[in-house]
Amino acid sequence: DGGITQSPKYLFRKEGQNVTLSCEQNLNHDAMYWYRQDPGQGLRLIYYSQIVNDFQKGDIAEGYSVSREKKESFPLTVTSAQKNPTAFYLCASSMGTLQPQHFGDGTRLSIL
Amino acid sequence: EDQVTQSPEALRLQEGESSSLNCSYTVSGLRGLFWYRQDPGKGPEFLFTLYSAGEEKEKERLKATLTKKESFLHITAPKPEDSATYLCAVLPNTGGFKTIFGAGTRLFVKA
Numbered sequence: 001d002g003g004i005t006q007s008p009k010y011l012f013r014k015e016g017q018n019v020t021l022s023c024e025q026n027l028n029h030d031a032m033y034w035y036r037q038d039p040g041q042g043l044r045l046i047y048y049s050q051i052v053n054d055f056q057k058g059d060i061a062e063g064y065s066v067s068r069e070k071k072e073s074f075p076l077t078v079t080s081a082q083k084n085p086t087a088f089y090l091c092a093s094s095m096g097t098l099q100p101q102h103f104g105d106g107t108r109l110s111i112l
Numbered sequence: 113e114d115q116v117t118q119s120p121e122a123l124r125l126q127e128g129e130s131s132s133l134n135c136s137y138t139v140s141g142l143r144g145l146f147w148y149r150q151d152p153g154k155g156p157e158f159l160f161t162l163y164s165a166g167e168e169k170e171k172e173r174l175k176a177t178l179t180k181k182e183s184f185l186h187i188t189a190p191k192p193e194d195s196a197t198y199l200c201a202v203l204p205n206t207g208g209f210k211t212i213f214g215a216g217t218r219l220f221v222k223a
Contacts, residue, residue, distance in 0.1 A: 004155075006155075031209070035213075040121075040215055041215055042116065042199070042212070042213035042214050042215045042216070043156075043199070043201075043213040044213075045210055045211075048209050048210070050209065056209070058210065059210075090155050090156070092155075097143075097203065097208075097209045097211075098143060098144055098203065099161075100146055100158040100161055101146075101156075101158070101211070102158065103148075103155030103156045103157070104155050105153075105154050105155045106153070106154070106155050108153075
């Protein structure tokens with residue numbers, strides 16, 4: 001079945017540590033997104049990629065980095081510069097910006 | 113500033129009690145409006161896309177409508193399995209890629 005796979009489901013970060021969240025899709029979608037979801041707030045865009053080797057910052061990119069070396073993969077690194085990383089992180093993909101987004105089941109990141 | 117507001121924040125219904133969820137938006141032109149359903153601990157699941165005022169879409173007990181300022185998600189005779197958070201998202205007509213999400217409405221349907 002086609003879909004988006006995020007891993008791990010739960011992740012714990014120590015002070016000063018960088019952690020990487022995995023996102024893989026087999027839907028052959030060009031566009032991929034990373035969102036952060038906090039209680040009582042809408043999804044906020046961290047990064048967006050429309051094609052391989054190209055990505056744009058969203059509203060809250062500070063303290064995060066991404067890469068897009070393959071069409072299927074869009075990993076997100078939460079760096080030590082992100083002082084409040086505790087949140088639910090969602091990866092999504094779409095055929096294009098006018099098309100609905102398909103989401104993975106998220107990674108919940110907490111601080112140790 | 114582009115904004116999407118959903119109301120109410122939470123809604124409690126008895127099984128079979130029909131109701132509506134509201135999504136009001138303030139954007140510089142609308143390219144598309146999306147409704148998603150999100151279960152606890154899961155990613156959102158796509159329900160509907162609406163592109164122009166007057167458009168309606170239906171799926172089982174759900175019906176989405178769109179005006180120039182807001183969208184409604186009507187739930188007819190809900191069942192407990194309809195309990196979830198319903199998210200509204202708007203793609204403004206700015207030529208960009210950013211979709212603006214509302215905070216969602218948490219729906220609880222009691223048997």
